[in-house]
Amino acid sequence: MRGALNNLLHGVRLICAVIALLAFGMSVAAAQVRFDKQPLTIETGAGARHQLTVELAVDPQQREQGLMYRKQMPTDHGMLFDFDEARPVSMWMRNTLIPLDMLFLDDKGVVTHLHEGAVPLSEAIISSGGPVRYVLELNGGAIKTLGIKPGDRVVSRQIGSAG
Known part of the structure; x- marks a missing residue:
């Protein structure tokens, strides 16, 4: 049970990191338009x-x-x-x-x-x-x-x- 919970938490952290990276990428792209x-x-x-x-x-x-x-x-x-x-x-x-x-x-x-x-x-x-x-x-x-x-x-x- 503890292993499954750790895997779930790892997956959630990974998804959050990907979302943050995408949001950062969008803001960088937006900042490049002058x-x-x-x-x-x-x-x-x-x-x-x-x-x-x-x-x-x-x-x-x-x-x-x-x-x-x-x-x-x-x-x-x-x-x-x-x-x-x-x-x-x-x-x-x-x-x-x-x-x-x-x-x-x-x-x-x-x-x-x-x-x-x-x-x-x-x-x-x-x-x-x-x-x-x-x-x-x-x-x-x-x-x-x-x-x-x-x-x-x-x-x-x-x-x-x-x-």
């Missing part, structure tokens, strides 16, 4: 201008990584996804630990669709509601706090370089 940053302005129809700093997700690896594994993001920061062309886009919150709001933008940076309160770790599909070129992810609650509505405009060098 994002350039740039300033961005949200111009609302009410005349407000909100200045933010965004990280740019412009290549497939960056877009896949997104904000996964982040435990927090400063209030005046976000991530701008550039999909190279206007097309229907689907997002999700897999491995994303913080609640997010999403702004779906056309090729000129005009907000076409909003999604508030994306739930951390959810694999529910969040649709762009039509063709978009960009998605801007902000901390959950930002849409309401900043008074963002469809038709508002997002301006940045990245959007200005769209072509």
Whole structure:
């Protein structure tokens, strides 16, 4: 009986070690993806201008990584996804630990669709509601706090370089 218990404990320790190694590997892989940053302005129809700093997700690896594994993001920061062309886009919150709001933008940076309160770790599909070129992810609650509505405009060098 004692031998069987020792074997079971050894097996459990081995499984825990493998899980820890996999988790470490995922965090190292996540840390290897680098994002350039740039300033961005949200111009609302009410005349407000909100200045933010965004990280740019412009290549497939960056877009896949997104904000996964982040435990927090400063209030005046976000991530701008550039999909190279206007097309229907689907997002999700897999491995994303913080609640997010999403702004779906056309090729000129005009907000076409909003999604508030994306739930951390959810694999529910969040649709762009039509063709978009960009998605801007902000901390959950930002849409309401900043008074963002469809038709508002997002301006940045990245959007200005769209072509």
